[in-house]
Amino acid sequence: MNKKKFILTFPPTLIDEPITYNLIKNYNCMINILKATVRPKAEGRLVIELNGSREAVASGLDYLKKIGIQIEPLAQEVHYIKERCSHCTACIPHCPTNALSVDREEMKVSFHGERCIICEACLPVCAYKAMEIRF
Amino acid sequence: MSKTIAEINEKIKKGKAVVVTAEEIIELTKKKGAKKVAQEVDVVTTGTFSPMCSSGAYFNVKQPVPKMKMGGGKAYLNNVPVYVGFAAADILLGATAMPDDDPRNAVYPGQFLYGGAHVIEELVSGKPVTLTATGYGTDCYPNKKRETTLTLKDFNDAVLFNPRNGYQNYNVGINISDRVIYTYMGVLRPRMGNANYCSAGQLSPLLNDPMYRTIGLGTRIFLGGGIGYVCWPGTQHTPTAHRGKNKVPKEGAGTLAVIGDLKQMSAQWLRGVSVTGYGPTLAVSIGIPIPILDEEMVVFTSVEDKDIWAPVVDYSYDYPQGTGKRLGEVNYAELKSGKITFKGKNIPTGGMSSYLKAREVAETLKRWLLKGKFLLTEPVAPLPGA
Numbered sequence: 001m002n003k004k005k006f007i008l009t010f011p012p013t014l015i016d017e018p019i020t021y022n023l024i025k026n027y028n029c030m031i032n033i034l035k036a037t038v039r040p041k042a043e044g045r046l047v048i049e050l051n052g053s054r055e056a057v058a059s060g061l062d063y064l065k066k067i068g069i070q071i072e073p074l075a076q077e078v079h080y081i082k083e084r085c086s087h088c089t090a091c092i093p094h095c096p097t098n099a100l101s102v103d104r105e106e107m108k109v110s111f112h113g114e115r116c117i118i119c120e121a122c123l124p125v126c127a128y129k130a131m132e133i134r135f
Numbered sequence: 136m137s138k139t140i141a142e143i144n145e146k147i148k149k150g151k152a153v154v155v156t157a158e159e160i161i162e163l164t165k166k167k168g169a170k171k172v173a174q175e176v177d178v179v180t181t182g183t184f185s186p187m188c189s190s191g192a193y194f195n196v197k198q199p200v201p202k203m204k205m206g207g208g209k210a211y212l213n214n215v216p217v218y219v220g221f222a223a224a225d226i227l228l229g230a231t232a233m234p235d236d237d238p239r240n241a242v243y244p245g246q247f248l249y250g251g252a253h254v255i256e257e258l259v260s261g262k263p264v265t266l267t268a269t270g271y272g273t274d275c276y277p278n279k280k281r282e283t284t285l286t287l288k289d290f291n292d293a294v295l296f297n298p299r300n301g302y303q304n305y306n307v308g309i310n311i312s313d314r315v316i317y318t319y320m321g322v323l324r325p326r327m328g329n330a331n332y333c334s335a336g337q338l339s340p341l342l343n344d345p346m347y348r349t350i351g352l353g354t355r356i357f358l359g360g361g362i363g364y365v366c367w368p369g370t371q372h373t374p375t376a377h378r379g380k381n382k383v384p385k386e387g388a389g390t391l392a393v394i395g396d397l398k399q400m401s402a403q404w405l406r407g408v409s410v411t412g413y414g415p416t417l418a419v420s421i422g423i424p425i426p427i428l429d430e431e432m433v434v435f436t437s438v439e440d441k442d443i444w445a446p447v448v449d450y451s452y453d454y455p456q457g458t459g460k461r462l463g464e465v466n467y468a469e470l471k472s473g474k475i476t477f478k479g480k481n482i483p484t485g486g487m488s489s490y491l492k493a494r495e496v497a498e499t500l501k502r503w504l505l506k507g508k509f510l511l512t513e514p515v516a517p518l519p520g521a
Binding site: 086087088089090091092093094102104106107108124125127128129 | 494
């Protein structure tokens with residue numbers, strides 16, 4: 001199965017369009033609403049996960065584009081909050097890509113975001129809550 | 136040639152004391168030899184920063200009008216229950232206490248995002264906390280209910296009091312089972328996936344005075360960013376632990392009960408932490424100055440990570456079931472390298488204790504001594520086993 005997350009932005013004119021119903025019924029996509037901001041007469045924002053076959057998700061996205069909804073693929077990011085890190089090194093053995101690494105001379109931990117594959121292994125390990133996942 | 140603490144204090148007052156950290160003395164002794172270093176160096180500073188669960192604080196709260204007796208009633212600081220068995224206005228907050236409605240491990244593994252330790256960190260950060268209390272009412276203390284917001288300075292007294300801190304060595308945790316486990320030694324992956332240790336090793340206070348010659352009751356220390364004192368042997372203090380030829384314990388041995396004025400402390404040195412699956416706890420900074428009285432103290436403080444050994448213990452079965460079994464031993468140089476070779480396997484290591492911050496503690500205490508801001512103390516009484 002093909003799971004992808006998107007941020008959908010829709011203008012006030014489309015607030016009444018039943019997009020989630022249509023995505024499920026007409027395009028055979030399973031949906032998971034991660035975050036929704038819907039206000040009358042204001043821009044709407046939906047963070048949604050579409051799950052289905054490649055064709056289903058593709059045609060679902062086509063439908064959204066056609067009716068004027070702006071689509072952005074969602075990037076999840078792991079954030080390293082430097083001020084909270086105590087440099088204990090408890091996280092180091094859990095990071096599969098060395099995104100969390102330690103200078104053994106200084107015993108100082110660093111985070112290299114470009115190496116991070118968002119496996120989320122570090123999140124429960126850090127007792128100081130220096131690792132956070134953010135949309 | 137030997138020195139006394141009084142002589143060293145005279146030098147400190149004059150700004151003439153020679154102070155080095157427990158790391159710096161290692162190279163110095165290799166270069167110059169213990170005899171010369173004993174003449175030249177006056178004090179060695181040690182440091183550690185680590186979760187120390189047996190920690191807490193007691194407070195005295197100003198009375199409302201009319202007065203209220205909390206003793207025998209119930210009280211909470213930010214919904215974390217405090218112990219109220221001490222008279223009308225003295226309350227005790229434990230680092231590992233949690234709000235009544237924290238799910239704990241009901242959804243396993245629990246996150247333990249907030250507990251007594253977090254309240255302590257908030258207080259030393261200057262943040263306000265809410266005290267809610269109920270009492271049964273007496274003629275002299277008729278008030279039965281109270282809710283008020285306080286910051287650290289609003290308490291009459293705020294005292295950090297930790298019954299068991301500064302462990303002299305500790306286990307190395309490993310997991311031989313097939314599923315990941317969540318322990319106070321951290322997250323331990325199955326089939327010896329990682330090995331976690333918790334000690335500052337060669338910088339650790341009690342590992343630099345293994346026979347408790349200079350550290351005793353009344354020893355003045357760096358605690359949480361302020362001044363504190365060793366006030367009693369810590370709970371589970373075990374001077375009879377196995378030791379190497381260098382007299383350094385090869386397993387958890389001595390411990391210290393420490394006390395200090397919370398109002399002098401800061402969140403740089405005291406942190407509320409959440410150990411997944413285990414509970415909330417307080418990470419504490421402790422630094423103890425060691426007077427170099429003679430050559431033996433040079434030898435003790437020059438101990439190196441490679442000569443400090445720790446037992447490897449399985450936390451999936453042996454530890455919880457109290458079997459006492461050890462799978463082997465490793466030294467802190469191996470542990471701090473990031474990988475140990477154990478039972479034919481290459482195992483990555485994780486630290487629960489921050490060596491970087493231990494260095495900061497030792498350096499800060501060194502600065503205080505060089506500035507003449509901190510004087511050494513003679514122990515009032517020795518620790519058991521000294």
